[in-house]
Amino acid sequence: MLLTLHVLISLLALLAGACFSLALLKHKPGALLHSLFWWLTLLTSLSGVILPAEQFLPSHLFVILSLLVLAVSGYAWWKTALSGGWRIGFIVCSLFAFYLNAFVAVVQAFMKLPPLQQLAPTQSEPPFAVAQGVLFVIFLLLGYLSCSQRNGWGSQ
Template sequence: MIFDLPMFTLIHVVISVLGIISGLVVVGGLMAGARLEGWTAFFLATTLFTSLSGFGFPFTQVSPPHIVGAISLVVLAVCLAARYWKHLAGKWRATYVVTAVTALYLNTFVLVVQLFVKTPPLAQLAPTQQEPPFAVTQVLILALFVYLGWAALRGFRPTRFGS
C-alpha cells in the first residue's frame, strides 16, 4: 500500500464526505432543473473514487461493505453512461437522475453505518446494528432519498431546446 492504513483511511473518508456534500449540491441542482456540470463531474469522480478505494482496505472475505461498493460501482457505471455517453437523451435523463441519487444514497448509507460503528454514543445505541435506533435511522435516510429522487425527477426535465 502506498500510504499507511490510517492515512489511507483519512483520504478515503475525506473523499467520501466531499462526494456526499457535492452530491447534495448536484441533487439540489437537479431539483431546480440545473445541470451544474462542474459539481456533477466532481460528485461522480469522488463517489467513484470512494467506491474504488473501499476495496483498498485489507480483507480476507467478502463482506457487506464490499457488496455495497460493488453495487455502487454498477450504479455509477450506468450513471456515467447516461450522462456522458447517452447525453441525457430520452429515458437516459431519468436513468441519470435515479442512478445519481442512488449513488449518493449508497455513499450516505455507508456513512451512517460508519457513524454507528465509530461514534461511541451511537455504537451504544446499536452495538450490533440490528437495534431499532439503527434501523429507524436507515429507514429515515432511505425515505429522504426517495423524496429527493422524486423531486429531482420532477425538477430535472428536458427543456424545449433539448438540454
C-alpha cells in the same frame, strides 16, 4: 494512511452529493458539479475496495453496486446527453450511488460515534433501523422530486 484518505474522499463525495442533489431538485445539475460528484464517488468506491480485508464483506457488495450505477450514470450524462429515458436513468443511478455512500456513512457513524454506538451497539436495534429508514425515505422523495419535471435541463 489509506483509510484516512478513503474517509476524506468519502466525506468530500458526500458533500458533493448533497450539493449535486440540491441542483437536481432545481433541475440544473451543471457539468462541473456533476463531474465533481461523479469522480469523488468513483474514488470513494475504488479506495474502499483496496482497503485490507480478509473476506468478502457487505462493503464490497456496495462497491460493486456503486460502480455499476456510476457506469450507467456516466454513460447517460456523457454519451447520451440525457436524451429520452436516459435522464430518469441518470437521476436514479446518481441518487442511488449517493444513497449507498450515505448508507455507509450512517453505518460508520453508528459504529464509531459513542452516543450512536450506545443507542445501537449491534446495529440491529430500532434507532439504527429508524435512521436508515429515514435516509431511505429522504432519497425516495429526492428521486421523485428530481424526476418530476419533464423538461428544463440537459447535460449543459
